[in-house]
Amino acid sequence: MRLFDKFTGTRRPPSGMAAYPAEDVRAALLALNQPHVPFLVRGGAAEGVDVVAEWRILEPAWQTLFGRSQVHHALQVLMRFDAVNSEVHSMDRQWVVNWFGGTPRLTLSSQYTKGQVRKSASRRWTIERKGKLGFKATExxxxxxxxxxxxxxxxxxxxxxxxxGVPLKS
Incomplete structure (x- = not known):
């Protein structure tokens, strides 16, 4: 690990591993699309990048899940391929999600984040009584x-x- 890798979110493959062609990397990323996962991986031509991954907050089939938990941030990962160096440069964008009657709206505000989002989490727990004096927390x-x-x-x-991971578009 190099000095700034931890700060930029850079991860490297095992040394000596041969790099596949960029088309194979793109295909592997797009293959992550599954109906049961709460994110979407798609081409990123509209954003000027190679691939974009984002939460499915705006999709009607997923609004119930995200709405019940009142998720407050939407994350988008923009990826650009550097085939010469066998690198994927990633930049994160995060928006505030406002819920209006169970429908999400992404809004740009002073809480818009661009760069690397390392720790953004939301959890919901159910607390149940266990015995006379105990409690059990279930995520x-x-x-x-x-x-x-x-x-x-x-x-x-x-x-x-x-x-x-890059702090700004490269």
């Missing part, structure tokens, strides 16, 4: 930036590429 919902970023990073690393 009923978890929303974390790492739940979105970790599968992306693992797909990139498995193809011999470096995941490089």
């Amino acid at each position: 009923t919902f978890r929303y974390s930036a790492s739940d979105l970023k970790r599968p992306l990073q693992n797909a990139v690393l498995a193809h011999g590429w470096t995941w490089r």
